[in-house]
Amino acid sequence: DADVTQTPRNRITKTGKRIMLECSQTKGHDRMYWYRQDPGLGLRLIYYSFDVKDINKGEISDGYSVSRQAQAKFSLSLESAIPNQTALYFCATSRTGGDTQYFGPGTRLTVL
Amino acid sequence: EDQVTQSPEALRLQEGESSSLNCSYTVSGLRGLFWYRQDPGKGPEFLFTLYSAGEEKEKERLKATLTKKESFLHITAPKPEDSATYLCAVQATSNTGKLIFGQGTTLQVKP
Numbered sequence: 001d002a003d004v005t006q007t008p009r010n011r012i013t014k015t016g017k018r019i020m021l022e023c024s025q026t027k028g029h030d031r032m033y034w035y036r037q038d039p040g041l042g043l044r045l046i047y048y049s050f051d052v053k054d055i056n057k058g059e060i061s062d063g064y065s066v067s068r069q070a071q072a073k074f075s076l077s078l079e080s081a082i083p084n085q086t087a088l089y090f091c092a093t094s095r096t097g098g099d100t101q102y103f104g105p106g107t108r109l110t111v112l
Numbered sequence: 113e114d115q116v117t118q119s120p121e122a123l124r125l126q127e128g129e130s131s132s133l134n135c136s137y138t139v140s141g142l143r144g145l146f147w148y149r150q151d152p153g154k155g156p157e158f159l160f161t162l163y164s165a166g167e168e169k170e171k172e173r174l175k176a177t178l179t180k181k182e183s184f185l186h187i188t189a190p191k192p193e194d195s196a197t198y199l200c201a202v203q204a205t206s207n208t209g210k211l212i213f214g215q216g217t218t219l220q221v222k223p
Binding site: 031 | 116143144146148153154155156157158161199201203208209210211213214215216
């Protein structure tokens with residue numbers, strides 16, 4: 001079974017719609033992250049959370065919000081989707097005091 | 113500004129033809145440098161972490177090395193199954209937990 005799961009795996013939506021991407025993990029890690037990946041730009045950090053009560057903006061947080069519902073769950077929302085948010089979205093986890101981040105399988109989001 | 117640059121963007125090799133991928137970095141203080149492998153449509157898979165200049169790590173046909181300004185991922189006698197995108201990332205001592213990624217090198221190994 002996968003340690004980090006993401007749902008949905010693929011989503012097509014229209015401009016202006018609200019979208020939620022979900023991430024769950026069974027690794028027991030405290031820290032969770034959301035990245036987006038665009039061709040030629042690499043992975044960029046959107047938001048990160050070091051524990052349930054700690055949420056931090058990454059380098060590209062505008063247009064996104066997050067919710068850390070539990071240690072194992074971290075959701076990313078697009079309040080009003082726009083076409084330039086079309087990308088691959090990855091969730092990652094790491095343990096407190098550890099450096100290595102472990103990634104989920106990704107969600108491919110297309111905004112028309 | 114912390115930054116990571118990978119070269120080349122793409123690399124084509126014949127099976128058995130050894131080569132190296134480069135990762136140049138600028139960071140205020142290096143906590144760690146990470147190598148990941150990413151297959152199409154999948155999430156990055158962790159390969160190595162390097163912490164200090166001179167450190168080396170190996171896994172099968174891959175060997176990662178680190179200097180004060182760059183890291184190399186050496187691929188010895190590659191096989192077609194080594195075809196993937198290889199990502200390099202750094203973590204600064206000033207902001208642990210955040211990874212700064214390069215654009216990646218896409219490797220294709222032909223039989």
